Amino acid sequence: MDQPLAPHCALDLSELRPLSRAELPADTVELSRFLIGRTLVHRTAQGTLAGRIVETEAYLPDDAASHAFRGPTKRNGSMFLRRGHAYVYISYGVWPCMNVSSDEAGTGAAVLLRALEIVSGAETMLAEKPAPLRDLARGPGRLARAMRITLGDDGLDLCATGDAVPPLFLAGAIRQIGEIGASVRIGITKEADRLLRFFERGNSAVSGPGRLNR
DNA sequence: ATCGGGATCTTCT
């Protein structure tokens, strides 16, 4: 469940191919579950950063907790792109948070990526912010910082088009995916009883209070 | 391990 990659089985980065849009479930809740255990990859000048997605939240079209609930604004425009685009916003004036748009063009919905288990680029991240490995991307703000995701990535198409490999993309699972748990979402006040948060059970890189992670 | 307060600033009411 929570097995760090041993040195002898280092990740082969060349196997991380971008998922196509057709491979992403067209339903927001299904996509939220699907993304658990898949890989988020960012090719940067400092090298390739990558992590297993271990915690997500769904924000639906008819959902008062969603940024898109009251229609398009300057901030949330990327939530209205067809599924597979990055929606990056600044939380509490400071922290970038990374989402994947999840519906058809014109409908506002997204999956918030809340936590990763880092599998590549840990040295780069640790040089910037010393921390236990499991803490590097535990929480949406830390995730974006660790992966060097900024507002400049807002609106990027994460899916491959032709042979082009996007700088930021989603890839398949690099090992077996553990059991997936569900809970209420974290840090919201509206629609606070809906079970729209998903996580890999037993993974210590998952954020939030322990009582939600069973 | 869990809880609570302060920082910080953009967005929308």
Add this chain to the structure above:
DNA sequence: GAAGATCCCGATC
């Protein structure tokens, strides 16, 4: 003008 999809640190159990 208030609230907010958070983080960090210190206090306490």
